[in-house]
Structures are given as structure tokens and as C-alpha cells.
């Protein structure tokens with residue numbers, strides 16, 4: 001093995017958790033989340049629309065961060081909110097609760113959810129647990145743990161459902177980067193066109209890329225491939241969230257990648273409220289997960305794109321998501337490709 005070779009090792013659970021909670025102890029991630037007005041306003045509305053179920057009730061906020069959702073619940077009339085946060089951002093949540101004069105109703109508990117002892121069961125669980133491609137971070141496991149241990153029978157979970165979508169996309173930026181190497185000769189008199197293959201291998205690799213995808217990039221109607229009911233989903237089911245898809249292309253183009261995104265839904269008396277990370281909606285900090293094919297594939301109007309997709313935790317770090325797509329485009333034979341979130345911490349020199 002060369003001096004520069006790297007290999008991946010499996011991290012133990014406590015190292016995974018240390019790295020994970022450490023990533024939430026800095027201001028940047030909380031700034032990004034609070035500044036994401038689509039996210040934060042939809043949670044705010046989702047909580048207020050359920051105020052009849054919250055008024056005078058006990059709420060558990062799983063992963064409270066700065067305490068923003070706990071404060072929304074207190075403003076919606078909760079009698080008591082347990083704001084559980086494992087990272088050191090909990091110290092800031094204490095200050096924010098005090099600043100808003102809610103210390104009589106919100107109790108910040110600086111601990112992992114899995115190790116807390118509460119004096120009572122709760123009527124409502126609220127949590128913002130979604131990661132890239134919905135399941136990155138595996139935080140939904142903690143919400144399920146909380147539901148099974150602390151939620152009263154018939155209690156409310158906000159949000160209460162999640163849906164996953166896929167669509168083929170064209171990526172003009174990647175197209176431009178690949179074409180670039182054929183333009184070098186015209187500019188400098190040196191032919192670098194043979195770099196195109198190398199560039200394709202580097203760019204269209206096995207990393208899950210998090211990019212904002214625009215409506216114009218999307219080549220078919222979205223296809224829903226999985227839905228999770230938070231009232232019933234089990235830890236076992238989260239080990240492999242999968243489904244099939246079948247899309248029909250709008251017109252002539254090249255498919256460079258699949259794009260995956262999610263919605264979560266808040267129940268409401270009249271119309272349920274949806275927080276969407278779709279490329280057809282306003283951008284959120286989750287953007288979209290982009291999975292590049294090995295090669296671009298030309299398609300025409302009505303070309304069928306079908307397959308199966310599966311999301312599962314990485315073997316090296318159970319908080320990291322992997323995605324496998326088995327797909328057929330038009331008359332092509334079946335292809336399979338597995339993707340993972342790139343992580344410098346998993347590489348040991």
C-alpha cells in the first residue's frame with residue numbers, strides 16, 4: 001500500500017456520537033437553521049396550527065438546539081416543555097429561554113435523549129431531525145426512541161410523516177466542466193481534450209453531493225418512492241428505506257444524475273402543512289441530494305427511467321447515509337451504483 005493510501009475504519013458508537021454532537025456545538029449550523037425561513041416558519045406554523053393539542057399539555061423537544069421549537073410550543077400554550085439537547089449549544093438554549101421569560105415552563109436538559117429520566121410521560125413530541133436526503137445523521141432513531149418510551153398513547157408527533165422523492169436531472173454546470181477541456185486548445189494552443197474522461201471520473205463519482213437543483217434541471221415529474229409514518233415507523237425499517245420509481249422524461253436532454261429530496265408533514269385540522277425541500281419549491285438549507293451517474297445518458301421525450309432506490313446507514317459510521325440506485329434508462333441495460341456522504345474523519349492514514 002502506498003504511503004498516501006487511505007482506508008476506512010468502523011467508528012465505535014461513542015466516537016460517532018462525540019463527532020456528531022460536536023458538530024452542533026458551533027454557532028454556524030444553528031445560524032444556518034434559524035436563518036432558513038422556510039424551515040423555521042413552517043415549524044412555527046405547524047406548531048401553532050396544532051395549538052389545541054398543545055395548550056396546557058406537556059411537550060418533549062427532541063434535540064432542542066437553541067430551543068427555538070420549545071419556545072414556539074410554549075408560545076402555543078404548552079404547560080411544560082422538556083428541551084433535550086446533548087451538545088453544548090444547550091447552554092445557549094438556557095440563556096434564550098431566560099431572555100424570553102419562559103424558564104417556568106421550559107426545562108432545558110443537557111443530555112442525550114436516550115439517557116434522560118423525565119418525571120412524566122408527554123402529550124406531544126416535537127423534533128427537527130431531518131438530515132441531507134432525509135436520513136443522514138440517523139436522528140430519527142432518537143425520535144422513535146422518545147416516542148416508544150415517553151409519548152402517551154395517542155400522543156402527537158410533529159411533524160408526523162415524511163416522504164422521499166427522486167427525479168432524473170440534467171446538470172449544466174457539470175456539462176460545462178466536462179466540455180471545458182475541449183476548449184483549452186482554442187485558448188492556449190494545447191490540446192487537453194483527453195482530460196474529459198478524467199474529469200468525468202472525478203466529478204461523477206460515488207459521493208452524495210448536496211447541491212441546489214433548479215426547476216429547469218429536473219427532467220421528469222417527481223416520483224415518490226417511500227413514506228414514513230412517524231407514529232408507527234420502527235428502527236428496523238430505518239435500516240433500509242427503499243422503494244421503486246418510474247419516471248417519464250419531458251424532452252430531449254442528457255441525464256447526469258438523480259436528485260433525491262424529501263417533505264415532512266404537520267397534521268392540521270383543515271389542511272396539513274408541508275415542509276418541502278423540492279427543487280420546485282423555495283430553497284432550504286437541505287438543498288437536494290445529487291447522485292451522479294458514471295456517464296451522461298441522452299434521453300428524448302417519453303424515455304422511461306425506472307429502478308429501485310435504497311437508503312441505509314453506512315457501515316463505517318451509522319449516522320452517515322448511503323444510497324444505492326439500480327436503474328434502467330430507456331433501452332439501456334440495468335445499472336447499479338452506490339453512493340455515500342464523503343467524510344474526511346472516516347479516513348485513517
Ligand SMILES: C[S@@+](CC[C@H](N)C(=O)[O-])C[C@H]1O[C@@H](n2cnc3c(N)ncnc32)[C@H](O)[C@@H]1O
Pocket residue numbers: 020021024033034062063064065066067068069084085086087089111112113114127128129130139142
Ligand atoms: C437539526 S438540529 C435542530 C435544532 C433545533 N431543534 C432547531 O430546530 O433549530 C438537531 C439537534 O438535535 C440534537 N440532538 C440530536 N440527537 C440528539 C439526542 N439523541 N439527544 C439529544 N440531542 C440530540 C443535536 O445536537 C442538534 O442540536
